[in-house]
Amino acid sequence: MKNGQFHLILPLLIFAVLSSSCGTKSSKVKPNVLLITVDDMNFNSVGVFGAVVPGTTPNIDKLASEGMRFENAHVTIAVCQPSRGVLATGMYPHRSGIEGFFHTKKDIPTIVKILKEHHYFTGVLSKTKHSSPKENTPWDVVRTQADHMGMGRDANRYYEETKAFLKSARENKKSFYLMANANDPHRPFSNSDQEKRAYKGKDISPSSKIYTSEEIEVPAFLPDIPEVRLEMSEYYTSV
Helix, strand or coil: CECCECCCEECCEEEEEECCCCCCCCCCCCCEEEEEECCCEEHHHCHHHCCCCCCCCHHHHHHHHCCCCCCCCCCCCCCHHHHHHHHHHCCCHHHHCCCCCCCCCCCCCCHHHHHHHCCCEEEEECCCCCCCCCCCCCCCEEECCCCCCHHHCCHHHHHHHHHHHHHHHHHCCCCEEEEEECCCCCCCCCCCHHHHHHCCCCCCCCCCCCCCCCCCCCCCCCCCCHHHHHHHHHHHHHC
């Protein structure tokens, strides 16, 4: 509890709507949509939303300085797959049937199906199962966390896969919808012993910045003890 507000750790959502036409000269161009999500990030871990720990999100801050910031936007539910289900269906979890870590079996509209009916090229990077409202969601491009995205931590893989996706959209002369999901700062935290155990033998990209226990702030609702400081430093390293 701080300043009368309880700070939940929830996904951060960033929309970037791009205006390129993917090769069409129509005056009624369908917008391209890039949806970037992070996983289990507290809103005030982001610089532009008041992070007290310096240097956490310089790229997000730069993007925000060039666009629009929503100050009263909240996810509907504090669980990963159901909250992504809300984005994909426009329905509350108890209406869509996505109330836990499973797909819906209901015959309901979903964003990917609707966009494909309007000739969009669609793709998802990492968090593929959690971001698919139905088991057979008809994405055009699917790139999984383990097989393609460096366990959701390799910025170079995201760059290459995004570049390839945009090239395919242009070749197909279609507007695109790309959902790019980072796995951080979800556990196991970057540079932690838990990560080393969980991803043993895997080539994991290091964080661009490693925080020490002395550099972070412990939330008021947690005890300021060495173990908590260590875990918070690992969390901010993942941020």
